[in-house]
Amino acid sequence: MLNDITLGQYFPGDSPVHRMDPRMKLILTIAYIVGVFFIGNLPGYLLALAFLYIVVRISGISFKYLLKGVRPLRFIILFTFILNLFFVQGETPLIDIGFIHITREALRNAIFFALRLIFLVMGTSVLTLTTSPMQLTDGLERLLRPLQKIHFPAHELAMMMTIALRFIPTLLEETDKIQKAQMARGADFESGNLITRAKAMIPLLVPLFVSAFRRANELAMAMEARCYRGGDHRTRLRELKYTRLDVYGALATVVYIALIVVEGRLLG
Amino acid sequence: MPIVIEHLNYVYMSGGPYETHALDDVSLTIEDGEFVGLIGHTGSGKSTLVQHLNGLLLPTSGTITVDGLNIADKATDRRAIRRKVGLVFQYPENQLFEETVEKDIAFGPKNLGLDDAEIARRVKGAMRKVALDYDALHERSVFELSGGQMRRVAIAGVLAMEPRTLVLDEPCAGLDPRGREEILGLIRDLHRDTGATIVMVSHSMDDVASLAERVIVMNHGRVAMDGAPREVFSRGAELRAIGLDVPQAVLLADKLRERGFDVPQGVYRVEEIKAVIEGIVGKGARAC
Numbered sequence: 001m002l003n004d005i006t007l008g009q010y011f012p013g014d015s016p017v018h019r020m021d022p023r024m025k026l027i028l029t030i031a032y033i034v035g036v037f038f039i040g041n042l043p044g045y046l047l048a049l050a051f052l053y054i055v056v057r058i059s060g061i062s063f064k065y066l067l068k069g070v071r072p073l074r075f076i077i078l079f080t081f082i083l084n085l086f087f088v089q090g091e092t093p094l095i096d097i098g099f100i101h102i103t104r105e106a107l108r109n110a111i112f113f114a115l116r117l118i119f120l121v122m123g124t125s126v127l128t129l130t131t132s133p134m135q136l137t138d139g140l141e142r143l144l145r146p147l148q149k150i151h152f153p154a155h156e157l158a159m160m161m162t163i164a165l166r167f168i169p170t171l172l173e174e175t176d177k178i179q180k181a182q183m184a185r186g187a188d189f190e191s192g193n194l195i196t197r198a199k200a201m202i203p204l205l206v207p208l209f210v211s212a213f214r215r216a217n218e219l220a221m222a223m224e225a226r227c228y229r230g231g232d233h234r235t236r237l238r239e240l241k242y243t244r245l246d247v248y249g250a251l252a253t254v255v256y257i258a259l260i261v262v263e264g265r266l267l268g
Numbered sequence: 269m270p271i272v273i274e275h276l277n278y279v280y281m282s283g284g285p286y287e288t289h290a291l292d293d294v295s296l297t298i299e300d301g302e303f304v305g306l307i308g309h310t311g312s313g314k315s316t317l318v319q320h321l322n323g324l325l326l327p328t329s330g331t332i333t334v335d336g337l338n339i340a341d342k343a344t345d346r347r348a349i350r351r352k353v354g355l356v357f358q359y360p361e362n363q364l365f366e367e368t369v370e371k372d373i374a375f376g377p378k379n380l381g382l383d384d385a386e387i388a389r390r391v392k393g394a395m396r397k398v399a400l401d402y403d404a405l406h407e408r409s410v411f412e413l414s415g416g417q418m419r420r421v422a423i424a425g426v427l428a429m430e431p432r433t434l435v436l437d438e439p440c441a442g443l444d445p446r447g448r449e450e451i452l453g454l455i456r457d458l459h460r461d462t463g464a465t466i467v468m469v470s471h472s473m474d475d476v477a478s479l480a481e482r483v484i485v486m487n488h489g490r491v492a493m494d495g496a497p498r499e500v501f502s503r504g505a506e507l508r509a510i511g512l513d514v515p516q517a518v519l520l521a522d523k524l525r526e527r528g529f530d531v532p533q534g535v536y537r538v539e540e541i542k543a544v545i546e547g548i549v550g551k552g553a554r555a556c
Binding site for chain 1: 319322324347350351354355357360362363364365375376379380411425426429
């Protein structure tokens with residue numbers, strides 16, 4: 001069950017997408033996200049789907065695997081859909097029975113919001129699936145470095161992210177193990193109403209917190225033992241370098257964004 | 269009733285980049301009252317196998333029948349199976365969560381829906397079985413205890429379910445020699461006094477040699493050997509080929525044989541080799 005979470009999972013490979021510079025991938029992902037918010041009609045989403053599909057094909061990840069990553073978020077997506085459907089005010093009513101008013105505008109809004117969420121998750125998944133957590137935080141640190149001038153703790157932030165990302169699989173594994181251990185003692189995590197279920201989480205959460213704190217403590221000690229003291233004057237094992245691939249990637253994204261804008265002008 | 273495993277296969281993360289075939293056509297029968305030692309190196313599938321025994325993992329294909337109940341069957345109440353087969357995980361002290369020792373051990377019986385008197389009886393019984401002093405410890409916080417004590421509380425938590433089969437995954441991992449001896453002693457007594465079926469996973473040949481009546485060796489998700497310890501440990505070359513060792517006593521016996529001493533085949537326990545050496549030394553020593 002816990003193995004189904006794709007977000008934040010690295011899918012090792014050697015495709016052109018994998019080999020791009022993490023900084024460029026971060027920038028392009030942000031551009032893509034902004035692009036998704038500019039889309040205002042269905043053909044626009046088809047364009048986005050085509051772009052995403054091509055990128056995914058180049059990266060060698062199966063598109064199905066990416067779709068699986070959306071599954072854990074289906075309730076949030078459904079929730080936004082319903083919320084938009086019922087509470088957006090519009091002018092052309094579709095259904096008007098008793099207290100239920102659904103308008104054309106609301107339906108449109110609901111569909112677009114759901115699509116936006118799906119495209120956001122899938123787009124960012126491409127980033128995390130093709131970039132190892134180390135590269136990702138390296139890239140982020142470099143991108144945020146100019147902000148250090150205004151005392152923004154770029155290195156510390158990157159280090160915190162590295163550690164957090166590094167411990168996601170560990171904690172998932174741990175959760176799985178503790179859950180099983182409690183199930184072996186007859187614990188039931190699946191049935192009952194909300195309150196019984198919340199109560200059933202205690203035997204899972206207490207050991208998890210205990211072990212997380214213990215791990216944090218041990219990690220801090222290990223880092224201090226190796227004389228870690230923040231980001232000043234640190235050199236790196238792998239220097240980040242822009243290559244021709246990054247230029248291609250940037251061009252492709254620029255073309256895609258231009259297409260969306262033009263399409264929006266023509267049809268929107 | 270025995271546990272019958274037939275053509276069991278299990279695949280982790282099917283379809284993903286990390287797909288692994290953890291169990292490959294495993295067929296076994298574990299009889300009532302047996303003491304089985306399950307050995308294999310890391311990744312041989314032994315932990316995956318034991319998680320099938322009480323339905324925590326469900327087979328990708330194949331069947332497991334516990335007391336006539338098929339665990340993969342949707343209609344089977346898995347909690348009924350967990351009542352019959354107790355599983356103690358590796359580092360079980362990591363699962364402790366209650367405020368007091370007593371409450372933590374009572375967690376299992378409570379989940380079974382027993383009444384308070386029965387729960388109290390079981391908690392006391394389980395603590396006695398793991399040699400923890402009820403009066404001194406039952407009100408203490410589990411997090412104040414020593415490592416060895418925590419582990420015994422965790423084992424008591426499973427024993428309080430009163431399972432007829434107890435499965436222990438590396439029960440001695442991370443303990444000092446004295447802690448090991450204590451835990452192994454507890455398991456031995458439990459098997460002797462209650463006649464419970466025991467499956468002990470270990471990569472320590474010596475632990476298995478000192479306790480098990482039957483040894484199952486796993487390698488790459490398959491059963492590589494299955495038989496009496498005397499028989500399995502006599503196949504030292506094969507064991508080494510799959511990255512395992514033989515017990516110290518067997519090693520010593522081999523060395524002695526190399527030096528020309530007369531050591532009978534099939535010696536694998538420390539007591540046995542001790543008797544052999546005493547026999548050898550005795551002849552010489554008494555002559556002096």
